[in-house]
Amino acid sequence: MKKILKRYRGFLIVLIAMLLLTAINYDLGTKALGISLNSIGEMLLIIPPVFILLGLLDIWVPRETMVRYMGEGSGLKGILLAFFIGSAAAGPLYGAFPVAAVFMKKGVKFSNILIFIGAWSTTKIPMFLFEMGSLGSRFAIARLLIDIPGIILIAYILSKIMSREEVEKMYENAKNMD
Incomplete structure:
Protein backbone atom coordinates (compact mmCIF):
# COMPACT_ATOMS: atom_id res chain seq x y z
CA MET A 1 0.00 0.00 0.00
CA PRO A 48 -3.26 4.11 -27.33
CA PRO A 49 -2.76 4.67 -31.09
CA VAL A 50 0.76 6.00 -30.43
CA PHE A 51 1.66 2.89 -28.44
CA ILE A 52 0.16 0.58 -31.08
CA LEU A 53 2.26 2.29 -33.77
CA LEU A 54 5.32 2.08 -31.51
CA GLY A 55 4.77 -1.63 -31.01
CA LEU A 56 4.57 -2.11 -34.77
CA LEU A 57 7.70 0.01 -35.30
CA ASP A 58 9.53 -2.00 -32.66
CA ILE A 59 8.59 -5.32 -34.26
CA TRP A 60 8.55 -4.55 -37.98
CA VAL A 61 11.61 -2.33 -38.38
CA PRO A 62 14.88 -4.13 -37.64
CA ARG A 63 17.52 -2.36 -35.56
CA GLU A 64 20.00 -2.58 -38.43
CA THR A 65 17.65 -0.65 -40.73
CA MET A 66 17.20 2.14 -38.18
CA VAL A 67 20.96 2.33 -37.60
CA ARG A 68 21.61 2.47 -41.36
CA TYR A 69 19.11 5.26 -42.00
CA MET A 70 19.28 7.25 -38.74
CA GLY A 71 22.28 5.91 -36.79
CA GLU A 72 25.76 7.32 -36.22
CA GLY A 73 26.88 7.22 -39.85
CA SER A 74 23.60 8.33 -41.42
CA GLY A 75 24.65 11.94 -42.09
CA LEU A 76 22.24 14.14 -44.05
CA LYS A 77 19.96 11.17 -44.74
CA GLY A 78 19.36 10.73 -40.97
CA ILE A 79 18.71 14.45 -40.45
CA LEU A 80 16.19 14.58 -43.31
CA LEU A 81 14.43 11.43 -42.12
CA ALA A 82 14.23 12.77 -38.55
CA PHE A 83 12.70 15.99 -39.89
CA PHE A 84 10.24 14.14 -42.11
CA ILE A 85 9.04 11.77 -39.38
CA GLY A 86 8.75 14.59 -36.84
CA SER A 87 6.97 16.94 -39.27
CA ALA A 88 4.53 14.29 -40.49
CA ALA A 89 3.62 13.16 -36.98
CA ALA A 90 0.25 13.91 -35.47
CA GLY A 91 -0.62 14.65 -31.88
CA PRO A 92 0.79 16.67 -29.03
CA LEU A 93 4.44 16.77 -28.05
CA TYR A 94 4.09 14.21 -25.27
CA GLY A 95 3.51 11.63 -28.02
CA ALA A 96 7.04 12.22 -29.33
CA PHE A 97 8.83 10.97 -26.22
CA PRO A 98 7.76 7.30 -26.43
CA VAL A 99 8.75 7.37 -30.11
CA ALA A 100 12.13 8.82 -29.10
CA ALA A 101 12.54 5.98 -26.58
CA VAL A 102 11.92 3.39 -29.31
CA PHE A 103 14.40 5.25 -31.53
CA MET A 104 16.96 4.97 -28.74
CA LYS A 105 16.31 1.23 -28.45
CA LYS A 106 16.84 0.94 -32.20
CA GLY A 107 20.19 2.78 -32.13
CA VAL A 108 19.21 6.11 -33.68
CA LYS A 109 21.87 8.82 -33.32
CA PHE A 110 21.17 11.16 -30.37
CA SER A 111 21.26 14.34 -32.46
CA ASN A 112 18.73 12.81 -34.87
CA ILE A 113 16.42 12.06 -31.94
CA LEU A 114 16.70 15.68 -30.83
CA ILE A 115 15.98 16.84 -34.39
CA PHE A 116 12.95 14.54 -34.48
CA ILE A 117 11.59 16.04 -31.23
CA GLY A 118 12.29 19.56 -32.47
CA ALA A 119 10.54 18.87 -35.77
CA TRP A 120 7.56 17.30 -33.95
CA SER A 121 7.20 20.40 -31.81
CA THR A 122 7.75 23.08 -34.47
CA THR A 123 7.53 22.01 -38.09
CA LYS A 124 4.35 19.94 -38.30
CA ILE A 125 2.81 20.01 -41.76
CA PRO A 126 -0.76 20.75 -40.55
CA MET A 127 0.54 23.66 -38.46
CA PHE A 128 2.44 25.01 -41.46
CA LEU A 129 -0.68 24.82 -43.63
CA PHE A 130 -2.73 26.56 -40.93
CA GLU A 131 -0.14 29.34 -40.71
CA MET A 132 -0.15 29.75 -44.49
CA GLY A 133 -3.91 30.26 -44.46
CA SER A 134 -4.16 32.34 -41.30
CA LEU A 135 -0.94 34.35 -41.14
CA GLY A 136 0.14 34.34 -44.75
CA SER A 137 2.69 32.38 -46.72
CA ARG A 138 5.43 34.94 -46.12
CA PHE A 139 5.23 34.47 -42.34
CA ALA A 140 4.86 30.68 -42.51
CA ILE A 141 7.82 30.21 -44.84
CA ALA A 142 10.00 32.65 -42.89
CA ARG A 143 9.22 30.85 -39.62
CA LEU A 144 9.97 27.48 -41.19
CA LEU A 145 13.26 28.72 -42.69
CA ILE A 146 14.31 30.02 -39.27
CA ASP A 147 13.15 26.94 -37.37
CA ILE A 148 14.90 24.30 -39.48
CA PRO A 149 18.47 25.53 -38.96
CA GLY A 150 17.59 26.42 -35.37
CA ILE A 151 16.48 22.86 -34.63
CA ILE A 152 19.64 21.42 -36.19
CA LEU A 153 21.85 23.87 -34.31
CA ILE A 154 20.16 23.18 -30.97
CA ALA A 155 20.33 19.41 -31.53
CA TYR A 156 24.05 19.49 -32.27
CA ILE A 157 24.84 21.86 -29.40
CA LEU A 158 22.89 19.66 -26.96
CA SER A 159 24.53 16.49 -28.25
CA LYS A 160 27.97 18.07 -27.80
CA ILE A 161 27.46 19.57 -24.33
CA MET A 162 25.88 16.45 -22.84
CA SER A 163 28.40 14.01 -21.49
CA ARG A 164 28.73 10.61 -23.13
CA GLU A 165 27.76 8.99 -19.84
CA GLU A 166 24.46 10.93 -19.69
CA VAL A 167 23.56 9.95 -23.23
CA GLU A 168 24.52 6.31 -22.65
CA LYS A 169 22.40 6.26 -19.49
CA MET A 170 19.38 7.51 -21.47
CA TYR A 171 19.92 4.81 -24.10
CA GLU A 172 20.25 2.19 -21.38
CA ASN A 173 17.05 3.39 -19.70
CA ALA A 174 15.24 3.19 -23.03
CA LYS A 175 16.44 -0.41 -23.52
CA ASN A 176 15.26 -1.37 -20.03
CA MET A 177 11.72 -0.08 -20.59
CA ASP A 178 10.49 -3.44 -21.90
Missing part, protein backbone atom coordinates in the same frame (compact mmCIF):
# COMPACT_ATOMS: atom_id res chain seq x y z
CA LYS A 2 2.87 2.37 0.86
CA LYS A 3 4.45 1.71 -2.51
CA ILE A 4 1.22 2.61 -4.32
CA LEU A 5 0.82 5.81 -2.29
CA LYS A 6 4.41 6.78 -3.02
CA ARG A 7 4.01 6.09 -6.73
CA TYR A 8 0.84 8.17 -7.05
CA ARG A 9 1.64 10.88 -4.53
CA GLY A 10 1.77 13.62 -7.20
CA PHE A 11 -1.69 12.66 -8.44
CA LEU A 12 -3.02 12.45 -4.88
CA ILE A 13 -1.60 15.88 -3.98
CA VAL A 14 -3.23 17.43 -7.04
CA LEU A 15 -6.51 15.63 -6.28
CA ILE A 16 -6.53 16.95 -2.70
CA ALA A 17 -5.68 20.45 -3.97
CA MET A 18 -8.58 20.25 -6.43
CA LEU A 19 -10.94 19.15 -3.66
CA LEU A 20 -9.76 22.01 -1.43
CA LEU A 21 -10.18 24.46 -4.30
CA THR A 22 -13.70 23.16 -4.91
CA ALA A 23 -14.52 23.53 -1.21
CA ILE A 24 -13.23 27.11 -1.17
CA ASN A 25 -14.57 28.21 -4.56
CA TYR A 26 -17.07 25.75 -6.05
CA ASP A 27 -17.28 27.37 -9.51
CA LEU A 28 -13.52 27.57 -9.96
CA GLY A 29 -13.06 24.02 -8.63
CA THR A 30 -15.62 22.51 -10.99
CA LYS A 31 -14.11 24.46 -13.91
CA ALA A 32 -10.62 23.14 -13.03
CA LEU A 33 -12.01 19.62 -12.69
CA GLY A 34 -13.72 19.90 -16.09
CA ILE A 35 -10.50 21.04 -17.74
CA SER A 36 -8.57 18.21 -16.07
CA LEU A 37 -11.09 15.59 -17.19
CA ASN A 38 -11.02 17.01 -20.73
CA SER A 39 -7.20 16.75 -20.79
CA ILE A 40 -7.32 13.16 -19.52
CA GLY A 41 -9.88 12.33 -22.21
CA GLU A 42 -7.67 13.80 -24.93
CA MET A 43 -4.68 11.80 -23.67
CA LEU A 44 -6.72 8.59 -23.64
CA LEU A 45 -7.62 9.18 -27.28
CA ILE A 46 -4.02 9.85 -28.36
CA ILE A 47 -1.83 7.54 -26.29
Whole structure:
Protein backbone atom coordinates (compact mmCIF):
# COMPACT_ATOMS: atom_id res chain seq x y z
CA MET A 1 0.00 0.00 0.00
CA LYS A 2 2.87 2.37 0.86
CA LYS A 3 4.45 1.71 -2.51
CA ILE A 4 1.22 2.61 -4.32
CA LEU A 5 0.82 5.81 -2.29
CA LYS A 6 4.41 6.78 -3.02
CA ARG A 7 4.01 6.09 -6.73
CA TYR A 8 0.84 8.17 -7.05
CA ARG A 9 1.64 10.88 -4.53
CA GLY A 10 1.77 13.62 -7.20
CA PHE A 11 -1.69 12.66 -8.44
CA LEU A 12 -3.02 12.45 -4.88
CA ILE A 13 -1.60 15.88 -3.98
CA VAL A 14 -3.23 17.43 -7.04
CA LEU A 15 -6.51 15.63 -6.28
CA ILE A 16 -6.53 16.95 -2.70
CA ALA A 17 -5.68 20.45 -3.97
CA MET A 18 -8.58 20.25 -6.43
CA LEU A 19 -10.94 19.15 -3.66
CA LEU A 20 -9.76 22.01 -1.43
CA LEU A 21 -10.18 24.46 -4.30
CA THR A 22 -13.70 23.16 -4.91
CA ALA A 23 -14.52 23.53 -1.21
CA ILE A 24 -13.23 27.11 -1.17
CA ASN A 25 -14.57 28.21 -4.56
CA TYR A 26 -17.07 25.75 -6.05
CA ASP A 27 -17.28 27.37 -9.51
CA LEU A 28 -13.52 27.57 -9.96
CA GLY A 29 -13.06 24.02 -8.63
CA THR A 30 -15.62 22.51 -10.99
CA LYS A 31 -14.11 24.46 -13.91
CA ALA A 32 -10.62 23.14 -13.03
CA LEU A 33 -12.01 19.62 -12.69
CA GLY A 34 -13.72 19.90 -16.09
CA ILE A 35 -10.50 21.04 -17.74
CA SER A 36 -8.57 18.21 -16.07
CA LEU A 37 -11.09 15.59 -17.19
CA ASN A 38 -11.02 17.01 -20.73
CA SER A 39 -7.20 16.75 -20.79
CA ILE A 40 -7.32 13.16 -19.52
CA GLY A 41 -9.88 12.33 -22.21
CA GLU A 42 -7.67 13.80 -24.93
CA MET A 43 -4.68 11.80 -23.67
CA LEU A 44 -6.72 8.59 -23.64
CA LEU A 45 -7.62 9.18 -27.28
CA ILE A 46 -4.02 9.85 -28.36
CA ILE A 47 -1.83 7.54 -26.29
CA PRO A 48 -3.26 4.11 -27.33
CA PRO A 49 -2.76 4.67 -31.09
CA VAL A 50 0.76 6.00 -30.43
CA PHE A 51 1.66 2.89 -28.44
CA ILE A 52 0.16 0.58 -31.08
CA LEU A 53 2.26 2.29 -33.77
CA LEU A 54 5.32 2.08 -31.51
CA GLY A 55 4.77 -1.63 -31.01
CA LEU A 56 4.57 -2.11 -34.77
CA LEU A 57 7.70 0.01 -35.30
CA ASP A 58 9.53 -2.00 -32.66
CA ILE A 59 8.59 -5.32 -34.26
CA TRP A 60 8.55 -4.55 -37.98
CA VAL A 61 11.61 -2.33 -38.38
CA PRO A 62 14.88 -4.13 -37.64
CA ARG A 63 17.52 -2.36 -35.56
CA GLU A 64 20.00 -2.58 -38.43
CA THR A 65 17.65 -0.65 -40.73
CA MET A 66 17.20 2.14 -38.18
CA VAL A 67 20.96 2.33 -37.60
CA ARG A 68 21.61 2.47 -41.36
CA TYR A 69 19.11 5.26 -42.00
CA MET A 70 19.28 7.25 -38.74
CA GLY A 71 22.28 5.91 -36.79
CA GLU A 72 25.76 7.32 -36.22
CA GLY A 73 26.88 7.22 -39.85
CA SER A 74 23.60 8.33 -41.42
CA GLY A 75 24.65 11.94 -42.09
CA LEU A 76 22.24 14.14 -44.05
CA LYS A 77 19.96 11.17 -44.74
CA GLY A 78 19.36 10.73 -40.97
CA ILE A 79 18.71 14.45 -40.45
CA LEU A 80 16.19 14.58 -43.31
CA LEU A 81 14.43 11.43 -42.12
CA ALA A 82 14.23 12.77 -38.55
CA PHE A 83 12.70 15.99 -39.89
CA PHE A 84 10.24 14.14 -42.11
CA ILE A 85 9.04 11.77 -39.38
CA GLY A 86 8.75 14.59 -36.84
CA SER A 87 6.97 16.94 -39.27
CA ALA A 88 4.53 14.29 -40.49
CA ALA A 89 3.62 13.16 -36.98
CA ALA A 90 0.25 13.91 -35.47
CA GLY A 91 -0.62 14.65 -31.88
CA PRO A 92 0.79 16.67 -29.03
CA LEU A 93 4.44 16.77 -28.05
CA TYR A 94 4.09 14.21 -25.27
CA GLY A 95 3.51 11.63 -28.02
CA ALA A 96 7.04 12.22 -29.33
CA PHE A 97 8.83 10.97 -26.22
CA PRO A 98 7.76 7.30 -26.43
CA VAL A 99 8.75 7.37 -30.11
CA ALA A 100 12.13 8.82 -29.10
CA ALA A 101 12.54 5.98 -26.58
CA VAL A 102 11.92 3.39 -29.31
CA PHE A 103 14.40 5.25 -31.53
CA MET A 104 16.96 4.97 -28.74
CA LYS A 105 16.31 1.23 -28.45
CA LYS A 106 16.84 0.94 -32.20
CA GLY A 107 20.19 2.78 -32.13
CA VAL A 108 19.21 6.11 -33.68
CA LYS A 109 21.87 8.82 -33.32
CA PHE A 110 21.17 11.16 -30.37
CA SER A 111 21.26 14.34 -32.46
CA ASN A 112 18.73 12.81 -34.87
CA ILE A 113 16.42 12.06 -31.94
CA LEU A 114 16.70 15.68 -30.83
CA ILE A 115 15.98 16.84 -34.39
CA PHE A 116 12.95 14.54 -34.48
CA ILE A 117 11.59 16.04 -31.23
CA GLY A 118 12.29 19.56 -32.47
CA ALA A 119 10.54 18.87 -35.77
CA TRP A 120 7.56 17.30 -33.95
CA SER A 121 7.20 20.40 -31.81
CA THR A 122 7.75 23.08 -34.47
CA THR A 123 7.53 22.01 -38.09
CA LYS A 124 4.35 19.94 -38.30
CA ILE A 125 2.81 20.01 -41.76
CA PRO A 126 -0.76 20.75 -40.55
CA MET A 127 0.54 23.66 -38.46
CA PHE A 128 2.44 25.01 -41.46
CA LEU A 129 -0.68 24.82 -43.63
CA PHE A 130 -2.73 26.56 -40.93
CA GLU A 131 -0.14 29.34 -40.71
CA MET A 132 -0.15 29.75 -44.49
CA GLY A 133 -3.91 30.26 -44.46
CA SER A 134 -4.16 32.34 -41.30
CA LEU A 135 -0.94 34.35 -41.14
CA GLY A 136 0.14 34.34 -44.75
CA SER A 137 2.69 32.38 -46.72
CA ARG A 138 5.43 34.94 -46.12
CA PHE A 139 5.23 34.47 -42.34
CA ALA A 140 4.86 30.68 -42.51
CA ILE A 141 7.82 30.21 -44.84
CA ALA A 142 10.00 32.65 -42.89
CA ARG A 143 9.22 30.85 -39.62
CA LEU A 144 9.97 27.48 -41.19
CA LEU A 145 13.26 28.72 -42.69
CA ILE A 146 14.31 30.02 -39.27
CA ASP A 147 13.15 26.94 -37.37
CA ILE A 148 14.90 24.30 -39.48
CA PRO A 149 18.47 25.53 -38.96
CA GLY A 150 17.59 26.42 -35.37
CA ILE A 151 16.48 22.86 -34.63
CA ILE A 152 19.64 21.42 -36.19
CA LEU A 153 21.85 23.87 -34.31
CA ILE A 154 20.16 23.18 -30.97
CA ALA A 155 20.33 19.41 -31.53
CA TYR A 156 24.05 19.49 -32.27
CA ILE A 157 24.84 21.86 -29.40
CA LEU A 158 22.89 19.66 -26.96
CA SER A 159 24.53 16.49 -28.25
CA LYS A 160 27.97 18.07 -27.80
CA ILE A 161 27.46 19.57 -24.33
CA MET A 162 25.88 16.45 -22.84
CA SER A 163 28.40 14.01 -21.49
CA ARG A 164 28.73 10.61 -23.13
CA GLU A 165 27.76 8.99 -19.84
CA GLU A 166 24.46 10.93 -19.69
CA VAL A 167 23.56 9.95 -23.23
CA GLU A 168 24.52 6.31 -22.65
CA LYS A 169 22.40 6.26 -19.49
CA MET A 170 19.38 7.51 -21.47
CA TYR A 171 19.92 4.81 -24.10
CA GLU A 172 20.25 2.19 -21.38
CA ASN A 173 17.05 3.39 -19.70
CA ALA A 174 15.24 3.19 -23.03
CA LYS A 175 16.44 -0.41 -23.52
CA ASN A 176 15.26 -1.37 -20.03
CA MET A 177 11.72 -0.08 -20.59
CA ASP A 178 10.49 -3.44 -21.90
